[in-house]
Amino acid sequence: MPGGEPSVPVKRDKGDAVGAFLDKARAVPAAATGAARRGRLLFCMDATASREPSWDRAARIQGEMFVAAEALGGLDVRLAFYRGFDDFKASKWTSNGVELARLMSRVSCLAGNTQIGRVLAFAAEETRRQKLDALVFVGDCFEENLDAVGALAGQLGFLGVPAFLFQEGDNAVAAHAFAQFARLTNGQHCRFDASSPDALRRLLGAVAAYAAGGAQAMADYAALHRITTLRLTRAGP
Template identity: 45%
Template sequence: MARPPSRRASSTEISRFLGTSKAISAVNQRRPRLLFAIDATASRQPTWDTACHIQQQMFQAVNREVTLSVQLCYYRGLHEFYASPWLYDSNALAQQMARVYCEGGHTQIARLLRHILSEHQRNSLRAAVFIGDAIEEQSETLCQLAGQCGLRKVPLFLFQEGHNPQVQQIFQRMAKLSGGAWARFDAASADVLAELLKAVAGFVTGGRRALKNNPSEGAKLLLQQLKP
């Protein structure tokens, strides 16, 4: 028996649907945007599971308090670079992160910085976070790109895993040029990373005032470095 033809939506229903979709899109575009990037090369494998778990916890905790729009980026392997869609749900972000694994390869920080600038041009970013432990690129190129982020008011929060002094020097310079901040963590201070990430999320949604009202040592450390 032939199925009866389905009812066609009226022009009023279509207009209402399109209006609702546009309204949702407009709300999403107004949410504070944070780009969150991680080095997923092989050198980070020993502490990857711990760091990944902390990063997931941070976004789940923040999501209960504020509404962020987050894009997850990472690089690894032979020129592999990934940028997720803009995510508004901490569970979706956690699922994305759970699928990431480390793979040997060179750093691609310059590529990441260019991506940050490109995303900011499309729709303003409040800040960008990068977690890494190595640099295998020309420092002048990285600092030049960090300076461009600073000119466009996109502070970089650079969190260094480990104690490499050359990485520290370049990360600190990049943070200063961008108007952001630098901090270190390691496997023995995983709670420090959680504290720092929560402080950044607060800054993205509430600015310097949110850091001033945050009593954690991580917030104090970032506030000391940020430009007035």
């Protein structure tokens, strides 16, 4: 691995799917970080009606991103979400987990179709202004044209921004689409069970460690936070 000795996989139970995700995610090319550079992460969420039961929970647990990144130089996050009819909004950049939670608490979910293509296009536009280290997306369904959105994912991959897509639930259409977008951006797709919020907390922390310190930092986070009993499955080869 560039910049250090190859890391040794953490020994764990066969059922540790979070660990399996982290092992595979270490293969994502390391973000170009330095002592004077903070990580930059775009955190996008589906705020349509189906996500309402878990939105408040996600607002509470996202602080793990900042905790995981703090020792590595810190993390700047921009929140974006879509909902309703053609409603897409993005916050200012923040390095404060409390502020991000406050922003999320002011959002109300509203029925509408997915806008994942818009998320990917926005991420590409953002990284052309100033390099993003990663895109995180949390959602539960996909209702767009797969090829059209896949082309946008390919463009984001060309710009060197891995997308980490965390799927709530087990919708098969979403699973197939999210896995495609992850491959096209050289990122990862994982499913998580909303009844086990610790899963999403750890996954967000892992990606934050990657954004702030690269692949080795993600590996170190995996070693520190071994989890063996979460109902989480990895999708895609």
